[in-house]
Amino acid sequence: MSTAGQPLVIALDAMGGDQAPDMVIAGIDLLRGRHPDVRFLLFGDEPTLTGLLAKYPRVADAVTVRHAASVVLGEDKPSTALRQRRDSSMRLAIEAVHKGDAAGVVSAGNTGALMAMAKVVLRTMAGIDRPAICSKLVSQRGPYVMLDLGANIECSAENLVQFAVMGEVFARLLLGIERPSVGILNVGVEELKGNERVQAAAARLRDGTLPIDFRGFVEGTEMMAGAVDVVVTDGFTGNVALKVLEGTVKMYSQFLRQAFASSWLNRVGYLFVRGAIGALRRKFDPRLYNGGMLVGLNGIVVKSHGGTDALGFSTAVEFAIGLAAQGYNRQVMEELSRAFPGPPAKPATAAGA
Amino acid sequence: MSTAGQPLVIALDAMGGDQAPDMVIAGIDLLRGRHPDVRFLLFGDEPTLTGLLAKYPRVADAVTVRHAASVVLGEDKPSTALRQRRDSSMRLAIEAVHKGDAAGVVSAGNTGALMAMAKVVLRTMAGIDRPAICSKLVSQRGPYVMLDLGANIECSAENLVQFAVMGEVFARLLLGIERPSVGILNVGVEELKGNERVQAAAARLRDGTLPIDFRGFVEGTEMMAGAVDVVVTDGFTGNVALKVLEGTVKMYSQFLRQAFASSWLNRVGYLFVRGAIGALRRKFDPRLYNGGMLVGLNGIVVKSHGGTDALGFSTAVEFAIGLAAQGYNRQVMEELSRAFPGPPAKPATAAGA
Numbered sequence: 001m002s003t004a005g006q007p008l009v010i011a012l013d014a015m016g017g018d019q020a021p022d023m024v025i026a027g028i029d030l031l032r033g034r035h036p037d038v039r040f041l042l043f044g045d046e047p048t049l050t051g052l053l054a055k056y057p058r059v060a061d062a063v064t065v066r067h068a069a070s071v072v073l074g075e076d077k078p079s080t081a082l083r084q085r086r087d088s089s090m091r092l093a094i095e096a097v098h099k100g101d102a103a104g105v106v107s108a109g110n111t112g113a114l115m116a117m118a119k120v121v122l123r124t125m126a127g128i129d130r131p132a133i134c135s136k137l138v139s140q141r142g143p144y145v146m147l148d149l150g151a152n153i154e155c156s157a158e159n160l161v162q163f164a165v166m167g168e169v170f171a172r173l174l175l176g177i178e179r180p181s182v183g184i185l186n187v188g189v190e191e192l193k194g195n196e197r198v199q200a201a202a203a204r205l206r207d208g209t210l211p212i213d214f215r216g217f218v219e220g221t222e223m224m225a226g227a228v229d230v231v232v233t234d235g236f237t238g239n240v241a242l243k244v245l246e247g248t249v250k251m252y253s254q255f256l257r258q259a260f261a262s263s264w265l266n267r268v269g270y271l272f273v274r275g276a277i278g279a280l281r282r283k284f285d286p287r288l289y290n291g292g293m294l295v296g297l298n299g300i301v302v303k304s305h306g307g308t309d310a311l312g313f314s315t316a317v318e319f320a321i322g323l324a325a326q327g328y329n330r331q332v333m334e335e336l337s338r339a340f341p342g343p344p345a346k347p348a349t350a351a352g353a
Numbered sequence: 354m355s356t357a358g359q360p361l362v363i364a365l366d367a368m369g370g371d372q373a374p375d376m377v378i379a380g381i382d383l384l385r386g387r388h389p390d391v392r393f394l395l396f397g398d399e400p401t402l403t404g405l406l407a408k409y410p411r412v413a414d415a416v417t418v419r420h421a422a423s424v425v426l427g428e429d430k431p432s433t434a435l436r437q438r439r440d441s442s443m444r445l446a447i448e449a450v451h452k453g454d455a456a457g458v459v460s461a462g463n464t465g466a467l468m469a470m471a472k473v474v475l476r477t478m479a480g481i482d483r484p485a486i487c488s489k490l491v492s493q494r495g496p497y498v499m500l501d502l503g504a505n506i507e508c509s510a511e512n513l514v515q516f517a518v519m520g521e522v523f524a525r526l527l528l529g530i531e532r533p534s535v536g537i538l539n540v541g542v543e544e545l546k547g548n549e550r551v552q553a554a555a556a557r558l559r560d561g562t563l564p565i566d567f568r569g570f571v572e573g574t575e576m577m578a579g580a581v582d583v584v585v586t587d588g589f590t591g592n593v594a595l596k597v598l599e600g601t602v603k604m605y606s607q608f609l610r611q612a613f614a615s616s617w618l619n620r621v622g623y624l625f626v627r628g629a630i631g632a633l634r635r636k637f638d639p640r641l642y643n644g645g646m647l648v649g650l651n652g653i654v655v656k657s658h659g660g661t662d663a664l665g666f667s668t669a670v671e672f673a674i675g676l677a678a679q680g681y682n683r684q685v686m687e688e689l690s691r692a693f694p695g696p697p698a699k700p701a702t703a704a705g706a
Contacts, residue, residue: 075543140604150540153548187503187592190428195506195589220593224600236548237593239540240573240586244594247577248601251493255636256609259629269625276612276619283608 007039010320011102014044015071015089016109018307021045024108025052027313028059038321041096043068043089068092072113074306081113082120090114094121097299103324104300106291106317114303115151115294122299125329127336130155131296132163132235133303134170136289136319137245141226145171145180149292150239157200160184160232164205165339166295166332167230168212173326180229183218185237193217197234210339249284291316293323295332300324360392363673364455367397368424368442369462371660374398377461378405380666381412391674394449396421396442421445425466427659434466435473443467447474450652456677457653459644459670467656468504468647475652478682480689483508484649485516485588486656487523489642489672490598494579498524498533502645503592510553513537513585517558518692519648519685520583521565526679533582536571538590546570550587563692602637644669646676648685653677 012028014021021044028040039062042049046067053060068089072081085091090109096102098121107114115131124131132148147167152159164182171180184202186194191202194217205214218227220241233241256277260270270277282288286305290312294301300323304316323329365381367374374397381393392415395402399420406413421442425434438444443462449455451474460467468484477484485501500520505512517535524533537555539547544555547570558567571580573594586594609630613623623630635641639658643665647654653676657669676682 140607153540185593187506187589220596220598221600221603224597224604233593236540237590240538240590241593241597243573244577244597245573245601247574248598249605250574251577252602252605252637254493255633259633260626262629266626266629269622272622272625273613273619276615280608280612284605 007037008321008324009039009041009102010317010324011041011043011093011096011105012317013090013093013105013107013109014042014049015068016107016114016306017304017313018108019309020108021049021052023308023310023313025049025056025059026310027317028062029056030310030314031317032058032062035318035321038062039064041066041093041102043093043096044071045089066092066096072110074110076110076113078112078116081110082116085113085117091117091121094118094299094301097301098122104302104320106302106304106313106320108304108306108308108313108316110306111150111303114301118294118297118299118301122297122301124296125298125333125336127340128162128166128296130159130162131294132159132166133238133292134163134167134295135242135292136174137242138283138289139224139226143175144223144226144229144231145174146223146231146233146238146242147295148233148235148238149242150235151294152235154236155197155234157197157204160197160201160234161204161210162296162336164201164212164214164230164232165210165335167232169328169332169335170293170295171229173328173331174322175229177229179213181213181215181227182230182232183215183223183228185223185231185233185241186217186219189217189219189222191216201232246286253281253284287312288315291319293319293328298329300329360390361674361677362392362394362455363670363677364394364396364446364449364458365670366443366446366458366460366462367395367402368421369460369467369659370657370666371461372662373461374402374405376661376663376666378402378409378412379663380670381415382409383663383667384670385411385415388671388674391415392417394419394446394455396446396449397424398442419445419449425463427463429463429466431465431469434463435469438466438470444470444474447471447652447654450654451475457655457673459655459657459666459673461657461659461661461666461669463659464503464656467654471647471650471652471654475650475654477649478651478686478689480693481515481519481649483512483515484647485512485519486591486645487516487520487648488595488645489527490595491636491642492577492579496528497576497579497582497584498527499576499584499586499591499595500648501586501588501591502595503588504647505588507589508550508587510550510557513550513554513587514557514563515649515689517554517565517567517583517585518563518688520585522685522688523646523648523681524582526681526684527675528582530582532566534566534568534580535583535585536568536576536581538576538584538586538594539570539572542570542572542575544569554585599639602639606634606637640665641668644672646672646681651682653682 134147487500655673
């Protein structure tokens, strides 16, 4: 769908997320100015969506509504979602990517269900055993990428090596870094630290057969200082680390707000610094970092935070647009066939662009 | 040593830590006013220590120097330290606790070596398979405790249950909370989230046989919001979480400093708010939270951060004084014999107070 002359199409699960479908439509509205040529396939309850679109004429021009009879619920187990939500907005949106009707899909719905459906419908790339969730985050030095942020509770050393390859391509394309540095998150930087899994993965990345600038282990403090461009970890540790990071930022911001409100002197001072403090708050606004890609699938699948609003959702959609436009998956496949030579990788389809 | 009328004695590894032995002596000096009755056994190179003490007459009054012929190095593996550092300041300081010459020991040296030596010399309590590192941290709501912060890279469900029992007593004594709430760190709060290890531990804590206010799983964001008083996790996840937390605070503080320096307007504003901002910085000063207890041993062993200064070291020593004075280990043993009835626990020795 992304060939020259044809508009880029993104499929959206219009019913996923706490504030859906309103925030989905309002999110597209926020993007229209920056991406006038992108078209959207909206999957969800048609009467509801048509009613909402009447309020957003700019959005109505850019979307096609496709009716979905059901919705994946937040409490659905992945197995339930697979069996009972075949006609859901999430499932049909993923299938649009598989069929080549869309170059990528974005959903703010149930993560486990999205992962399970995306695996069944799109399948993992040749050379990849499991997809991982990969996002752009911010360190003291600037942006970096981290994976896996929660797709795989248990990971093997080989999974971590595959994540490193996918994360490296991600940083190259999304951050524009020519030769991104890669590190594995660990409890110390010495070679003998950590469990067998991280040690075996590090040994494989150190042996020089993969074209990756591997810097060894990084600790959480170094990660936040910006020691490497790509941080590789298992989904349990990655998810905990991400949520501790978010919780710490929230706590600090809260204490800062209290400090500025604690006396008339501080309130006066705040009048002078509020511009700079506002900029600082925006730097850490999770809505501006919303969107994790499920890397390793034959298709671009972006998970938005379930609790986000229109601004956050628009960030996730813009993230999917960028990934599709830059041909992330095609580049990962090329990298993988170089990294793990074996049976030739399947040719990239339109859906895998 | 802590019986009425006798002074409390703390053993100190005077040679461990980047700024040792100076920061050890200067650290005691900072404490003298608040704890005039506590006495210290200083283990290290006698000529060096005697020379230093000449500069601190207030400290000289409160300490006895015991010569140690060697030092555990930062790069020593635990096995090397056990075999080759039998006459080290760290080993002799731990032995002072075992012999009953001191009520607790503090070291800023090599964590792995400290753990190994403490296990060999003091042994784990009846009912405890592995010690854990336990510290007081700060959330949006106030202080809480977390363990394991890095002693055990791999933990079983039973280890996590034991950590919960020890952490609960810790919060009761150190935070003064009558009935502390306990949670297990996980990637979601739903019962089915996470790996088998956390699920089995949660099932055991939920079954009601342990007298613990167990609240189930907590995520990193809730932990930082102060959802529970005791956060239980394995040493790999705990260590990563702690360092991400520290790294995020450092990053935020750094950005805040830059914001205040970014224009004359902000510099003027800073003059108004600097008192409140200073208080905020102190709230997060890692030196004021320095010190992790190796819980589960027959003796009080406190690990100080290796890179800390005199103020940080004094916090760790004060932490050990509090633990010894309140009889933390005796209370844990009572709790354990109730939680895991079996062969009667060994009677608490002076060293286990």
